[in-house]
Amino acid sequence: MTDKLISLPKHGLSRPDILAKMDAARTHDVRWRQGQVFSLVFDAGDEVNDLAKAAYITFFSENGLNPTAFPSLRRFETEVVAMVGALLGGAGHSAGNMTTGGTESILMAVLAAREWARAERPKIIHPEMVLPSSAHPAFDKAAHYFGVKAVRVPVDGDFRADVEAMRRAVNLDTVLVVGSAPSYPQGAVDPIPELASLAQQRGILCHVDACVGGMMLPFVRRLGYPVPLFDFSVPGVTSLSVDLHKYGYAAKGASVILYRNAALRRHQLFATTDWPGGIYVSPTMTGTRPGGAIAAAWAVLNFLGEEGYLRIARTVMQTTARMRDGINALDGLRVLGQPPMSVLAIASDKDNIYEIGDEMSARGWHLDRQQFPPSLHLTVNYAHRTVADRFLLDLAQSVLAARQPSLRRSGNEFAVKATRTAARLLPDRLLSRMTGRASALFGGDEGLPQRSAAMYGMMGALPNRGDLRELVLDLLESFTTVGEGDS
Numbered sequence: 001m002t003d004k005l006i007s008l009p010k011h012g013l014s015r016p017d018i019l020a021k022m023d024a025a026r027t028h029d030v031r032w033r034q035g036q037v038f039s040l041v042f043d044a045g046d047e048v049n050d051l052a053k054a055a056y057i058t059f060f061s062e063n064g065l066n067p068t069a070f071p072s073l074r075r076f077e078t079e080v081v082a083m084v085g086a087l088l089g090g091a092g093h094s095a096g097n098m099t100t101g102g103t104e105s106i107l108m109a110v111l112a113a114r115e116w117a118r119a120e121r122p123k124i125i126h127p128e129m130v131l132p133s134s135a136h137p138a139f140d141k142a143a144h145y146f147g148v149k150a151v152r153v154p155v156d157g158d159f160r161a162d163v164e165a166m167r168r169a170v171n172l173d174t175v176l177v178v179g180s181a182p183s184y185p186q187g188a189v190d191p192i193p194e195l196a197s198l199a200q201q202r203g204i205l206c207h208v209d210a211c212v213g214g215m216m217l218p219f220v221r222r223l224g225y226p227v228p229l230f231d232f233s234v235p236g237v238t239s240l241s242v243d244l245h246k247y248g249y250a251a252k253g254a255s256v257i258l259y260r261n262a263a264l265r266r267h268q269l270f271a272t273t274d275w276p277g278g279i280y281v282s283p284t285m286t287g288t289r290p291g292g293a294i295a296a297a298w299a300v301l302n303f304l305g306e307e308g309y310l311r312i313a314r315t316v317m318q319t320t321a322r323m324r325d326g327i328n329a330l331d332g333l334r335v336l337g338q339p340p341m342s343v344l345a346i347a348s349d350k351d352n353i354y355e356i357g358d359e360m361s362a363r364g365w366h367l368d369r370q371q372f373p374p375s376l377h378l379t380v381n382y383a384h385r386t387v388a389d390r391f392l393l394d395l396a397q398s399v400l401a402a403r404q405p406s407l408r409r410s411g412n413e414f415a416v417k418a419t420r421t422a423a424r425l426l427p428d429r430l431l432s433r434m435t436g437r438a439s440a441l442f443g444g445d446e447g448l449p450q451r452s453a454a455m456y457g458m459m460g461a462l463p464n465r466g467d468l469r470e471l472v473l474d475l476l477e478s479f480t481t482v483g484e485g486d487s
């Protein structure tokens, strides 16, 4: 897959050389400092970032694997878990751990549910979980890793979990019901009290994915916005995942998995007593656990405190309102559903939304493309407070350009390269099935697409989803293999 063989340099490079190469390598990275990136980076400003960096570096070498060696990290982790638990209605009873992110927290929740069922519902041989179509793919990953069947149920017209349909999907093998607060795709908060009550009636567990909302919704509610109940204050909610590297504004590699009580958390823990290397215990997926991420999370939570998070949430909600109203005022565009916080999807009734996305990319904005329905995704955070007006101006121009090809800008170099790399994989496997259709869609030299809209059109034209899965796995391989442009 690669033309190039890379091996360790014979002689080590100098520090300035290395730093210069790294600087050069990031030339085409998305511009998060200018507030043009959504979802990937959460930026609460230099003061918070500098503190997180200082804390991270102070504990750069420490390892959370062994709490007896580093009582400092043990203290930070338990206090972080306690602070987040108290924020979410778990004071005095919840138990949990820090993980490296939302995915690991969700993996832990599904594993614990499976282990709980093995202990408490031993007749269940093939455990299942029921979840809305909007729940994060980390649940499918957990299903894949742990042999739990994921039963996905379509959401309702407001993109919220359809409780009655989920009730019908629950059967004697179901061990877990899942809801999100909010979901990623349209930012909807599922009806958690109803889902938790369903789980309680069936005597099973209920996990709430508050990876995005856990550090935001409590403050949004305190500011007076209507926020549905979603945490341990709801009877029947048995676990919650909350990411600190999202709206907690901590360094990456920081999330919390919380259980209603220590007995539930016990099902997550791992111990082996027969290894020649000694007795080994580990609370989460990873063995070695980076001390920096744990320390930085503790530092940022203590630095911002309730006041700091409230102040940030107020600004984020004001920015979101400005963006939402501006989007809805543009001809053909609308925000999907009624998102209660700062996660939004933009759809168009008139234009190809992916063309609009390409125009936004050409203007330096990094917006995820979504499907079912086609839309662009925004996770508004503190970093966007100064760019809302420019965003709306560029969006208005992008709508016009999507309608009039003469106004279109060529994509940024990296986006074009990524799209073309994706397309380059096609001829081998799939293009023969699509000839004709492909050349009509693509344009550009070599017949490869310059714009992601063409790519999405082509994906929609693929004969079946299995082909698409193979294609994206090919892409993943190419992204994790040394490529032509690398040096």
Ligand SMILES: Cc1ncc(COP(=O)(O)O)c(C=O)c1O
Binding pocket: 100, 101, 102, 103, 104, 106, 136, 138, 180, 182, 183, 184, 209, 211, 212, 243
């Ligand atoms: C609702 C939700 N859950 C879970 C995750 C997974 O989080 P991570 O990427 O930190 O693993 C995300 C990521 O965006 C998310 O939006």
